Amino acid sequence: MATNQFGDLDKKTLTQIYQLMVKSRVLEERLIKIYRAGESYFWIGGPGEEAWGVPLGLLARKGQGPAFDFFHLHYRCTPTLLSLGLTMVDSIRLMMNRATDPSTGGRNFSNHYCFPQWNVAPVTSPLEVQYPIACGTAHVQKRLGKKSITIVTGGDAGTAEGDFASSLILASRKGQELPMLITVQNNKWGISTSYEGQHGETNIADRAKAFNIKSRVINGNDPVETYIALKEDMEYIRNTGKPAFIEAHVSRLYGHSSASGANPVQNEIDPVKEFEQRLLKAKVITDDEAKKTWADFEAEGIRATEQARSEAVPTAESVWDHTYAQNENADWRKF
Numbered sequence: 001m002a003t004n005q006f007g008d009l010d011k012k013t014l015t016q017i018y019q020l021m022v023k024s025r026v027l028e029e030r031l032i033k034i035y036r037a038g039e040s041y042f043w044i045g046g047p048g049e050e051a052w053g054v055p056l057g058l059l060a061r062k063g064q065g066p067a068f069d070f071f072h073l074h075y076r077c078t079p080t081l082l083s084l085g086l087t088m089v090d091s092i093r094l095m096m097n098r099a100t101d102p103s104t105g106g107r108n109f110s111n112h113y114c115f116p117q118w119n120v121a122p123v124t125s126p127l128e129v130q131y132p133i134a135c136g137t138a139h140v141q142k143r144l145g146k147k148s149i150t151i152v153t154g155g156d157a158g159t160a161e162g163d164f165a166s167s168l169i170l171a172s173r174k175g176q177e178l179p180m181l182i183t184v185q186n187n188k189w190g191i192s193t194s195y196e197g198q199h200g201e202t203n204i205a206d207r208a209k210a211f212n213i214k215s216r217v218i219n220g221n222d223p224v225e226t227y228i229a230l231k232e233d234m235e236y237i238r239n240t241g242k243p244a245f246i247e248a249h250v251s252r253l254y255g256h257s258s259a260s261g262a263n264p265v266q267n268e269i270d271p272v273k274e275f276e277q278r279l280l281k282a283k284v285i286t287d288d289e290a291k292k293t294w295a296d297f298e299a300e301g302i303r304a305t306e307q308a309r310s311e312a313v314p315t316a317e318s319v320w321d322h323t324y325a326q327n328e329n330a331d332w333r334k335f
């Protein structure tokens with residue numbers, strides 16, 4: 001096996017990354033099929049972000065509470081969640097709005113996850129509010145001094161929101177810097193608006209430089225480059241208590257969402273297929289292993305769909321659960 005092209009990543013790590021990337025792709029394609037079959041209302045998700053999202057989940061310090069890393073993710077985060085331990089069936093429960101969905105009890109839409117046990121804050125629908133919210137958990141972590149970090153992800157077009165700029169200011173004040181990994185997944189589109197039509201700056205990462213934040217642009221379609229960059233920057237943040245910024249160039253393989261058809265896009269790099277070819281060529285995996293990986297996850301996706309289909313949707317009575325009005329003595333009309 002030619003190892004140099006894979007940095008110091010060993011066979012076990014490369015295979016683990018590959019398997020999670022395939023799992024994420026198979027799951028997302030399953031979610032699209034569920035939408036097309038009329039068993040769900042809306043799809044938005046992460047095909048094209050696997051090479052970025054899988055290493056991110058694998059490298060984080062996973063656990064609950066401020067001594068562990070916090071995640072403030074956007075709606076293309078399935079690869080990261082699978083790397084943290086999300087099961088296919090729990091993703092499908094959310095997609096099919098089942099009461100068993102652990103993130104929202106079947107009340108939100110696809111890929112809007114929330115897992116307190118892994119410090120995964122609720123994925124928000126308003127773009128980019130996650131950036132200043134992330135400053136809050138980073139603040140607590142800084143005070144605690146346990147070298148845990150806060151990770152925030154989001155899209156390129158959304159960086160036009162003032163919330164994004166606010167987070168750069170809050171994260172970088174001299175002497176009060178926050179232990180944050182601030183990231184943008186640049187797929188060059190904001191629904192149907194192209195990057196060129198939206199941005200005056202060459203790189204989004206250049207905006208972080210103005211605040212003296214360590215900053216770089218990476219090929220987020222290459223899981224090895226991503227893994228190495230993330231590892232270095234996470235170590236830098238843990239050691240210095242200061243923020244780092246990564247702009248990852250990624251693909252958007254099924255367009256924006258089901259609102260734009262969720263059809264496969266032909267002219268973008270497919271990071272899963274590309275990494276698979278590299279691993280086959282370097283004999284890290286065999287052809288049979290690759291075929292079995294796809295087939296096993298496909299079968300798991302079908303089983304998970306059947307399971308979720310058999311489960312109940314939320315009852316009308318549960319509509320106020322987990323809201324300020326959940327206390328039965330409270331009059332919700334006052335809120």
Ligand SMILES: Cc1ncc(C[n+]2csc(CCOP(=O)(O)OP(=O)(O)O)c2C)c(N)n1
Nearest residue numbers: 125126127155156157158159187189190191
């Ligand atoms: C504050 C706000 N404005 C507008 C929208 C509608 N909206 C949803 S996704 C989207 C495009 C976001 O593009 P980008 O940030 O590049 O992320 P991508 O979807 O490409 O990953 C828009 C405008 C929203 N959800 N929130």
